Amino acid sequence: MTASTSKTKTASRQFKGLTLEERKQIRREKFIDAGLQSYGTHGFFSVTIKDICHEAKLTERYFYESFKRSEELFKVVYLQLISDLQKNIVQAVMQAAPDHEQMIEAGLTVLLKTLKDDPRIARILFIDAVLVQELHGDTIYESFTRFDQTIFNIITLIFPEQLKNKSEASLIATGLNGYVTQIAMRWVVGGFKQPFAEVLSASCLAYRGILSFLNKKK
CATH class of the missing domain: 1.10.10 (Arc Repressor Mutant, subunit A)
Incomplete structure (x- = not known):
């Protein structure tokens, strides 16, 4: 050549x-x-x-x-938004450490503020994701699993002694994830009409209840 x-x-x-x-x-x-x-x-x-x-x-x-089709692009957009949101939540939580109350509020503030500040993200994650069949099955399960793992890592980091039973901690993480997801979904579908502070307070409630319970076990 x-x-x-x-x-x-x-x-x-x-x-x-x-x-x-x-x-x-x-x-x-x-x-x-x-x-x-x-x-x-x-x-x-x-x-x-x-x-x-x-x-x-x-x-x-x-x-x-x-x-190949529009659904495939939607799936990519959905998973990227989930990944970015997860990273931002973890970053906010770690920056608020070691104060447990502030860590809880910081993480949930990032979640809710992201949805309120950019309704495009809210619509994709909490409205269309429920309707697009391409996501049903492994995709939505994968996104929930990611957040379950994130919450699991956070609560076991905060309470290494109280949550030695990893199986129980995993269930608690799943419960907390579902709790906040349902609140966020209702807020998004309702057009963000309820005050931010009210939604944040309600979202923090379950976390604070577990925090109080575990502190009593010390």
């Missing part, structure tokens, strides 16, 4: 210094951002692939380069 041939092949693989795979990844991320905007604003069932492409400013050919 001559030097000129090698340069020609390299040029064909790159555009503005980016490889084909890098350009493909950038397009994929644009579709994910467009999915958040479109699904979160209009609802999954009112959005077409053409709408997504228009929002991303890319053609349908590029959409099918990364996704």
Whole structure:
């Protein structure tokens, strides 16, 4: 292979210094951002692939380069939102350590504030996720399992002596997850009409009850 041939092949693989795979990844991320905007604003069932492409400013050919159908993109958007939210909650909780009351309030504040500040996220996580069949099965179960594990890690870190029974701690984590999820869902579906402070207080209640109970066991 001559030097000129090698340069020609390299040029064909790159555009503005980016490889084909890098350009493909950038397009994929644009579709994910467009999915958040479109699904979160209009609802999954009112959005077409053409709408997504228009929002991303890319053609349908590029959409099918990364996704087979709209449900697949929605699933990716959903799981990314779950992952980002989980990381932000953990970060807030750890920053509030070692005060147990502040750790509880910090984590739940991040959750509720995220939903209130960006209704797109709230709609995708707590309205459309319940309706999109693509998520039913492993996907929603996976997201709940992630949050169960996060809560489990937090409460066993706070109470290493009181929660030596890991099986019991796991059940408590699942219960707390379900408790807050139901409150958040009702708040979202109701259009955030109840005051933030009221919803936060109600969300903290179960955690504080367990905190009080475990403190008595010391």
